[in-house]
Amino acid sequence: MKCILVTGGAGFIGSHVVRLLVTKYPDATIVNMDNLTYAGNLENLRDVASQPNYRFVKADICDYTQVKKILTDFAITGIIHLAAESHVDRSITDPFIFARTNVIGTLTLLQAAKEHWKNDMDSSLFYHVSTDEVYGSLENGGFFVETTPYDPKSPYSASKAASDHFVRAFHNTYKLPVIISNCSNNYGPYQFPEKLIPLFINNIRHNRPLPVYGKGENVRDWLFVEDHARAIDVIFHHGRIGDTYNIGGFNEWKNIDLIRLIIKVTDRLLERPEGVSEKLITFITDRAGHDLRYAIDSTKLKTELGWTPSLQFEEGLEKTVKWYLSNQAWLDNVTSGDYQKYYEEMYKL
Numbered sequence: 001m002k003c004i005l006v007t008g009g010a011g012f013i014g015s016h017v018v019r020l021l022v023t024k025y026p027d028a029t030i031v032n033m034d035n036l037t038y039a040g041n042l043e044n045l046r047d048v049a050s051q052p053n054y055r056f057v058k059a060d061i062c063d064y065t066q067v068k069k070i071l072t073d074f075a076i077t078g079i080i081h082l083a084a085e086s087h088v089d090r091s092i093t094d095p096f097i098f099a100r101t102n103v104i105g106t107l108t109l110l111q112a113a114k115e116h117w118k119n120d121m122d123s124s125l126f127y128h129v130s131t132d133e134v135y136g137s138l139e140n141g142g143f144f145v146e147t148t149p150y151d152p153k154s155p156y157s158a159s160k161a162a163s164d165h166f167v168r169a170f171h172n173t174y175k176l177p178v179i180i181s182n183c184s185n186n187y188g189p190y191q192f193p194e195k196l197i198p199l200f201i202n203n204i205r206h207n208r209p210l211p212v213y214g215k216g217e218n219v220r221d222w223l224f225v226e227d228h229a230r231a232i233d234v235i236f237h238h239g240r241i242g243d244t245y246n247i248g249g250f251n252e253w254k255n256i257d258l259i260r261l262i263i264k265v266t267d268r269l270l271e272r273p274e275g276v277s278e279k280l281i282t283f284i285t286d287r288a289g290h291d292l293r294y295a296i297d298s299t300k301l302k303t304e305l306g307w308t309p310s311l312q313f314e315e316g317l318e319k320t321v322k323w324y325l326s327n328q329a330w331l332d333n334v335t336s337g338d339y340q341k342y343y344e345e346m347y348k349l
């Protein structure tokens, strides 16, 4: 692959994918296409922005003309598609933007890729980055495997499921070479602090309430973001066309247990008495339709492509807490402006 387009490269996971590809493949050009929504931040890529094989283009994935022009101008041979609206709570408040970006945006990219590659499908690849949430909620034990039937339950997961279906439909109908991966919850540096882990680290630092939905009994399966980026690289280069791969670290945590661990690590790094911030825990009204449990079985990825997570969770969490505590300016920057309004309306705390 000579010229790879990464969509959503200024976001959380996208920035780690871009950093990995720019550094690992100096002979390939990595084009980051992002329209810089509230979740997109070029600061996330400051360390690689001046590399000769990196380009940034501000563009909307829903704009067919612009997408087609980028594919042509850069002679794109591979697309790694991450651009999306990604926060479940926002999808509950405003589902329409999720349908626009995640469904129409993906369809626009697929159609543009199909036209761009119509004479050379064989040496191209459309890699779609999706989520484990498309499988629904595990209420009775077990794991999500690649053949688990889709059963999305939030407007976010419904929009991601719809986009996955369009990707498979383009493979089946037009023979577009595609691969899909479905990953569990990511954590690590540069995650927008509306998501559980960075939100709670920031609130602990500022002695603000920690808003726990319901009783904190929901379970999530956490993976360090750099391990997700490594998995994407492996699948993009070695995955089977038309196939699906689940990505996860077999690392389930009940929210309340995870929150207690975040408090313990953050208090220690802030040199506060251990556990003093537990008093900030505030149980609030549950998220509407809150999925009980996600758990990914990533055996296929390990067996077929040899990927395994590189970090133990305790190590990854420590790295993550340290990063947020040392990057308060980044947090202040992304939480200024509109985010304050969102926070007040969302939590009323």
Ligand code: NAD
Pocket (backbone or CB within 6 Å): 007, 008, 009, 010, 011, 012, 013, 014, 033, 034, 035, 036, 037, 038, 039, 040, 041, 059, 060, 061, 062, 081, 082, 083, 084, 085, 086, 087, 101, 105, 129, 130, 131, 132, 160, 182, 183, 184, 185, 186, 187, 192
């Ligand atoms: P994010 O919200 O941090 O970043 C999304 C990026 O997409 C931002 O840079 C934003 O500016 C860009 N974007 C949004 N709308 C766009 C548009 N119309 N045109 C161009 N760019 C646009 O998201 P994330 O958490 O990094 O997730 C990236 C992808 O991975 C998403 O597709 C998400 O569904 C998937 N995913 C996320 C997780 C997770 O835990 N965060 C887990 C599994 C899968």
Ligand code: DAU
Pocket (backbone or CB within 6 Å): 086, 087, 088, 089, 130, 131, 132, 133, 183, 184, 185, 186, 194, 195, 196, 197, 199, 211, 212, 213, 216, 218, 219, 220, 255, 287, 294
């Ligand atoms: O599973 C993969 C998905 O993980 C991705 O597809 C999504 O893009 C990503 O946002 C994430 O979704 P979740 O809803 O699981 O992540 P979030 O960080 O929002 O919440 C994690 C858990 O913590 C969830 O059970 C809800 C709970 N929570 C979250 C917030 C923000 C709280 O109790 N309080 C909060 O304030």
